Amino acid sequence: MNHRPMKRPFSRLLSRRQLLTASVATAASAVLAGCDDIAGGPPFRAALDFGEMLSLRLQRLLLARQPLVREYAPALISQDFPPNGTEMPSGFAYFELMISQFARWRLTVDGLVDNPLSLSLAELKAMPARTQITQHNCDEGWTAIGQWTGVPLVQVLRQAGLKPEARYIVFHCLDEMVRGPDRSGFYYESIDLFDAFHPQTILAYDMNGSTLPVRHGAPLRLRVERHVGYKHAKFITRIEAVERLDRIGRGKGGFWEDRGYQWYGGI
Amino acid sequence: MNEQGAPQPEVIRRHSLSVRLTHWVNVVCLAMLLMSGLAIFNAHPLLYWGHTGHRGMPFLFGIGAKSDNGRAVGVTRIAGVDLETTGVLGVSYDGDGRALRRAFPPWLTLPSNASLALARDWHFLLAWLFVINGMVYLGFGLLSGHVRRDLLPAADQLRARHIVREIWNHLRLRSPRGEADRRYNVLQKLTYLVVAFGLLPVMVLSGLTMSPAVTAAAPFLFDLFGGRQSARTIHFITANLLVLFVLVHVLQVLISGVFNRMRAMVTGRYVIRPERTP
Numbered sequence: 001m002n003h004r005p006m007k008r009p010f011s012r013l014l015s016r017r018q019l020l021t022a023s024v025a026t027a028a029s030a031v032l033a034g035c036d037d038i039a040g041g042p043p044f045r046a047a048l049d050f051g052e053m054l055s056l057r058l059q060r061l062l063l064a065r066q067p068l069v070r071e072y073a074p075a076l077i078s079q080d081f082p083p084n085g086t087e088m089p090s091g092f093a094y095f096e097l098m099i100s101q102f103a104r105w106r107l108t109v110d111g112l113v114d115n116p117l118s119l120s121l122a123e124l125k126a127m128p129a130r131t132q133i134t135q136h137n138c139d140e141g142w143t144a145i146g147q148w149t150g151v152p153l154v155q156v157l158r159q160a161g162l163k164p165e166a167r168y169i170v171f172h173c174l175d176e177m178v179r180g181p182d183r184s185g186f187y188y189e190s191i192d193l194f195d196a197f198h199p200q201t202i203l204a205y206d207m208n209g210s211t212l213p214v215r216h217g218a219p220l221r222l223r224v225e226r227h228v229g230y231k232h233a234k235f236i237t238r239i240e241a242v243e244r245l246d247r248i249g250r251g252k253g254g255f256w257e258d259r260g261y262q263w264y265g266g267i
Numbered sequence: 268m269n270e271q272g273a274p275q276p277e278v279i280r281r282h283s284l285s286v287r288l289t290h291w292v293n294v295v296c297l298a299m300l301l302m303s304g305l306a307i308f309n310a311h312p313l314l315y316w317g318h319t320g321h322r323g324m325p326f327l328f329g330i331g332a333k334s335d336n337g338r339a340v341g342v343t344r345i346a347g348v349d350l351e352t353t354g355v356l357g358v359s360y361d362g363d364g365r366a367l368r369r370a371f372p373p374w375l376t377l378p379s380n381a382s383l384a385l386a387r388d389w390h391f392l393l394a395w396l397f398v399i400n401g402m403v404y405l406g407f408g409l410l411s412g413h414v415r416r417d418l419l420p421a422a423d424q425l426r427a428r429h430i431v432r433e434i435w436n437h438l439r440l441r442s443p444r445g446e447a448d449r450r451y452n453v454l455q456k457l458t459y460l461v462v463a464f465g466l467l468p469v470m471v472l473s474g475l476t477m478s479p480a481v482t483a484a485a486p487f488l489f490d491l492f493g494g495r496q497s498a499r500t501i502h503f504i505t506a507n508l509l510v511l512f513v514l515v516h517v518l519q520v521l522i523s524g525v526f527n528r529m530r531a532m533v534t535g536r537y538v539i540r541p542e543r544t545p
Binding site: 039040047048050051052054055059062063067068069070072076078080081082135137138139140141142143144145225226227228256259260261262266267 | 307308310311313318319320321322323324377378382383384385387388389391392395477478479480481482483484485486489495496499
């Protein structure tokens with residue numbers, strides 16, 4: 001385990017201690033490895049989901065008046081904002097869009113809407129825009145501040161006309177996280193109408209005063225400021241209004257949600 | 268005292284049911300919150316100050332791993348000073364002796380694998396239980412007079428002479444007997460007050476400051492802690508202070524009659540040992 005040359009008089013002692021530590025760790029992880037299967041298993045799953053529901057309900061009460069998140073002064077913009085998730089979608093389809101500077105890219109808006117839309121980037125940019133300097137919060141714990149310009153989602157939804165039964169907005173993306181025969185490996189995300197109608201929920205095409213870089217989700221990404229990073233879908237190609245999420249992907253409302261992460265990203 | 272005048276142990280009711288129940292629920296919550304918290308920390312094992320913090324920025328504290336001639340070396344950096352912590356921090360070993368590049372080792376985290384999703388699930392569920400349990404404790408504590416009667420130091424306990432003597436007693440690891448053992452000693456009272464009304468509320472508030480939804484509703488939390496990353500750092504430091512408290516607390520129980528103290532916290536019954544006869 002430790003085949004280091006002995007440099008110090010205490011190295012024998014140290015390696016014995018490390019050996020001991022390692023064996024305790026071994027025994028403990030053997031026990032805990034069993035716990036891991038249980039920790040996410042059905043008896044606890046219901047309790048964990050209940051916890052998520054409590055957080056969602058309480059935070060929605062606190063946010064009933066739809067306050068804006070704090071916006072920062074330009075001086076606080078992060079110089080080197082780390083990209084979250086995919087930095088460049090693979091595949092020729094995206095490459096082709098990228099080299100044409102997204103001239104042939106279109107945003108599809110469909111599902112439970114009265115007027116399905118197909119919008120070009122120029123058409124989106126012609127719509128009333130909002131610029132905000134906000135903090136991005138990755139669920140891993142890091143944060144960065146960026147300036148985002150884009151169309152408030154509510155404008156696009158209003159233009160498409162939501163049907164009364166629509167409850168969620170799903171964002172389908174161009175980046176394929178896991179290769180497969182169908183679309184199940186592509187990134188997607190969803191939010192409910194409470195967040196969709198928030199004034200700071202925008203479809204951003206500019207970052208820090210320039211065109212949105214590829215690594216940050218060009219040509220269009222979501223900013224849904226009261227949520228952690230993975231909710232902010234990048235490389236959006238289609239927005240779909242739906243009544244329920246269980247028929248999309250694996251049914252949990254997002255790529256990461258399908259792989260165990262909470263749908264509610266307010267924490 | 269019996270008829271012969273020899274000192275006899277006396278059994279008293281030490282802890283109320285609400286204190287005993289909330290104490291043990293708290294034990295479970297804090298242990299699991301700590302372990303799931305360390306698992307979350309492992310996803311980004313760096314601490315910063317201010318609003319923002321990400322890789323490439325200066326950090327106050329960090330745990331990482333590097334390679335030294337093919338051997339994985341765990342490094343903990345505190346304020347720019349590197350300490351080698353292979354085996355525990357940065358690099359630990361799995362069941363087959365393979366090096367794992369992880370900030371906190373699997374046996375300290377919940378879950379023991381690197382699942383951030385599950386760690387967050389557990390942390391947030393237990394935070395709910397912890398806060399509800401804390402409110403039950405505070406409610407009973409204030410209504411029943413437990414806080415006023417048992418936790419606030421009495422006037423005689425606040426005299427400098429008394430405090431100095433208590434510090435001396437603690438340094439000699441001498442536990443109280445007789446009349447002095449009928450109430451918490453002054454250092455114990457002050458420690459419990461600091462933990463219950465200082466550290467634990469700071470833990471909750473700094474935790475809430477990391478939630479983008481909560482800070483949308485309560486932006487003053489940013490001003491209270493000086494930004495989201497500062498709150499995260501304070502959350503981590505306060506967790507360490509709580510671990511320190513628990514270590515001292517358990518040590519005190521062990522050296523002052525572990526059976527008697529455990530029985531008191533389980534059944535409520537506690538034996539006052541008679542004064543030492545000179």
